[in-house]
Amino acid sequence: MADPRSPDPTQESLWRPLRLLQAAMDADIARLYDERQIDGLRPSYVMELLRLHAHGPMTIAELAESVQRTHSALSQKVAAMREAGWVRTVAGDDARTRQVTLTDKARRVVGRLAAEWRATEAALAELEAEIPYPLSRVVADIERALEHRSFHDRIAGKLAEDPGWG
Known part of the structure; x- marks a missing residue:
């Protein structure tokens, strides 16, 4: 979880490496x-x-x-x-x-x-065969998880707990 006192929350990003990899x-x-x-x-x-x-x-x-x-x-x-x-x-x-x-x-x-x-x-496909958990499987697993609770609802729940959003 990001430190709420951090002046720049963009210093932390779980998926930035994925965007950089794709780029x-x-x-x-x-x-x-x-x-x-x-x-x-x-x-x-x-x-x-x-x-x-x-x-x-x-x-x-x-x-x-x-x-x-x-x-x-x-x-x-x-x-x-x-x-x-x-x-x-x-x-x-x-x-x-x-x-x-x-x-x-x-x-x-x-x-x-x-x-x-x-x-x-x-x-x-060759690359995915070399890794223990292929990205295509990760995407399918994330899609299944989002069927249970949307990304919107997950973010909204976190925002409801954050005094900075209020």
Whole structure:
């Protein structure tokens, strides 16, 4: 438990190492893109690019649902991907919707991206086999625990005990 007298509670973080680990792994994937001269590609774009390749043009709402992100978050990501030249948006069936589609630049590398995805998943499986408690199992166990008591309710309970929240 964090010391309530600490002037900076952010000095303690149980999951910061997980975020840093994921960032380091994403940096390794980005390095592979750099080595193949796939300029301007972020690992965080790949799922959406592969989804568009597999299913064709989608509205931002459809793509957001497909990758389990909010419309707002996906709209921002699509804007960044459009700026980098990976996707373009065209008018949809009505004036309110825009279809997201791959550019020729994206189509030229999508096979490599699919290969990288498969290799990454295989490397993760290999990594999980080397450790006593795989992260995928941790995630499933946490999801089960949260079914019994939500993260919101857990935090709210702790806040009810903290005079700093009152």
